[in-house]
Amino acid sequence: MTRSHALGWGLLLVLVAAWEAVARSGVIEPIFFPPVSVILATFGRLFASGVIPDHMLASLINMFAGYLLAAIVAVPFGVLLGYNRALYNLFEPAIELVRPLPATAIIPLAILLLGIGAVEKIFIIFFTCSRTMVVNAMYGAQSVDPRLVETARSYGYSGFRLVGRIVFPASMPQIMTGMRVSLAIAVVIIVAAELLGSEKGIGHYTMLMQRTYSTPEMYAGVLSLCILGYILNRLFVLIEGRLMGWYAGLKSTMR
Amino acid sequence: MSAAIGLRFLDSRASGFALVLVLLGLWELLSRSMPGLEVLLPAFSSVASAFWAMTWSGELALHTLATLKKFFYGYATGIVVGVPLGILMGYFRPLYNLTEPTLELLRPAPAIAILPLAVLILGLDLRMQTFVIAWAAFWPILSSATDGVRGIDPILLDTARTYGYRGGTLFRRVVLPGALPYAMSGLRLALTFALILAVFVEMFTSGSGLGFLISHYRETLGVAEIYAAILAVALLGYALNEIFVRLERRVIRWHHVSREAL
Numbered sequence: 001m002t003r004s005h006a007l008g009w010g011l012l013l014v015l016v017a018a019w020e021a022v023a024r025s026g027v028i029e030p031i032f033f034p035p036v037s038v039i040l041a042t043f044g045r046l047f048a049s050g051v052i053p054d055h056m057l058a059s060l061i062n063m064f065a066g067y068l069l070a071a072i073v074a075v076p077f078g079v080l081l082g083y084n085r086a087l088y089n090l091f092e093p094a095i096e097l098v099r100p101l102p103a104t105a106i107i108p109l110a111i112l113l114l115g116i117g118a119v120e121k122i123f124i125i126f127f128t129c130s131r132t133m134v135v136n137a138m139y140g141a142q143s144v145d146p147r148l149v150e151t152a153r154s155y156g157y158s159g160f161r162l163v164g165r166i167v168f169p170a171s172m173p174q175i176m177t178g179m180r181v182s183l184a185i186a187v188v189i190i191v192a193a194e195l196l197g198s199e200k201g202i203g204h205y206t207m208l209m210q211r212t213y214s215t216p217e218m219y220a221g222v223l224s225l226c227i228l229g230y231i232l233n234r235l236f237v238l239i240e241g242r243l244m245g246w247y248a249g250l251k252s253t254m255r
Numbered sequence: 256m257s258a259a260i261g262l263r264f265l266d267s268r269a270s271g272f273a274l275v276l277v278l279l280g281l282w283e284l285l286s287r288s289m290p291g292l293e294v295l296l297p298a299f300s301s302v303a304s305a306f307w308a309m310t311w312s313g314e315l316a317l318h319t320l321a322t323l324k325k326f327f328y329g330y331a332t333g334i335v336v337g338v339p340l341g342i343l344m345g346y347f348r349p350l351y352n353l354t355e356p357t358l359e360l361l362r363p364a365p366a367i368a369i370l371p372l373a374v375l376i377l378g379l380d381l382r383m384q385t386f387v388i389a390w391a392a393f394w395p396i397l398s399s400a401t402d403g404v405r406g407i408d409p410i411l412l413d414t415a416r417t418y419g420y421r422g423g424t425l426f427r428r429v430v431l432p433g434a435l436p437y438a439m440s441g442l443r444l445a446l447t448f449a450l451i452l453a454v455f456v457e458m459f460t461s462g463s464g465l466g467f468l469i470s471h472y473r474e475t476l477g478v479a480e481i482y483a484a485i486l487a488v489a490l491l492g493y494a495l496n497e498i499f500v501r502l503e504r505r506v507i508r509w510h511h512v513s514r515e516a517l
Contacts, residue, residue, distance in 0.1 A: 005352060007353050008352050008354065008356035008357070012357045032376055089267065093268070093271035097489070100489055100492035100495075100496050101488060102451045102492050104458065105484075108458065108469050108473040112473055112478070112481070181444065184365075185448075185451070187365040188365045188448070192455050196459070196470075203367070209371070218371050218372070218375065226360065226363070230364070232363070
């Protein structure tokens with residue numbers, strides 16, 4: 001840790017202290033800005049009693065079910081589309097049609113068709129993520145160096161072996177970009193879906209606390225969402241590092 | 256002979272449009288052949304005629320404009336705040352060090368987490384909607400602008416300095432163009448997020464906009480109208496993306512040229 005970092009952390013501390021001081025002075029209604037200490041204490045209490053972990057888990061299960069389902073279906077599909085020109089021609093216009101639709105638009109429809117519950121949430125996340133994943137995997141496979149594919153062919157690779165062993169790994173950087181963007185959008189959409197209809201989940205809980213003017217609990221909910229985003233982000237970087245370690249090595253040797 | 260025609264068909268773009276038509280036909284057939292399904296999945300023709308009716312009554316235009324207004328206020332605010340701040344953070348190391356830990360804590364938070372807070376403090380009006388959309392757009396813009404500036408080749412900066420570029424000129428001629436291609440990717444992601452949030456805040460709060468229209472028809476069970484409104488949102492998303500891509504091509508055309516020259 002250098003001095004420059006210390007300065008940044010110092011600023012953060014100053015901001016938190018200023019918040020605490022302003023909140024305690026009573027200048028602003030405590031219903032809007034409870035002191036940080038109260039928020040943290042509330043968060044700690046809700047965390048220990050299992051309220052926040054329960055809601056968080058409910059959100060995470062639905063989100064990951066949809067996200068992983070989308071990855072399993074959409075990534076191989078996208079790679080195939082990027083590799084095979086005929087398949088690309090066949091499916092591209094249909095994908096182009098659903099691609100620009102902002103994911104939130106289908107939430108009320110999903111509620112109408114599937115009712116409020118896990119299936120509805122998983123479907124919404126699947127719909128949201130699969131589009132980004134397909135498109136990125138497709139671009140990734142399209143931008144694979146043709147010489148690489150030709151070389152593999154001359155070594156006797158063909159069909160699924162060629163796609164699985166050569167095209168797929170070579171598309172990984174772009175696939176990971178799609179996975180990363182999808183994850184960021186998925187977190188937003190699962191919370192959005194919970195706000196529009198749910199009995200459980202951290203987004204639902206936070207909004208409920210806002211509606212009942214339980215402000216410290218609401219802030220604790222917002223804090224949980226921040227922490228959730230932070231952990232997911234770290235986790236993704238970690239997994240990406242594992243999966244893409246060879247790529248970083250490759251890039252450095254190519255320099 | 257017929258195989259050759261088949262191959263040529265698959266080689267052309269025609270197959271894709273044919274698939275779309277086949278899918279729409281299947282939708283129509285499915286909905287018409289199964290009584291009871293109409294309530295959940297109205298025939299495509301019913302959706303099309305609902306879309307047509309809503310277009311002619313001016314309903315779609317009115318609500319599309321309302322959504323556009325919110326989107327534009329929020330997105331523009333995100334850009335106006337995010338781009339300069341991002342560039343400054345990328346350019347001035349001390350500012351980066353000072354703000355990074357605080358921003359690092361806030362950045363990964365899902366943009367929508369701010370909504371309960373915004374509703375509590377700002378209420379349900381346009382200010383709140385603009386704030387939430389701007390918040391969602393701000394983060395990708397800030398990150399990409401910062402990374403764009405930091406990614407500029409130091410040799411390029413030093414060379415420019417040796418040639419006497421300073422301050423404002425250096426900024427305008429070297430830093431800004433250098434950061435632009437990367438910053439555009441952030442602006443694009445921000446557009447996606449801003450649109451997602453614009454539609455959402457309308458479902459959640461307002462009495463206008465395409466998002467409102469969708470949730471309104473869900474409550475009144477105008478199912479064909481829901482599909483028609485979703486179609487309108489898709490068209491809006493398509494149009495905004497198209498405009499963005501065109502602008503992007505204009506703005507960074509020199510970038511491709513300069514890369515090819517290298």
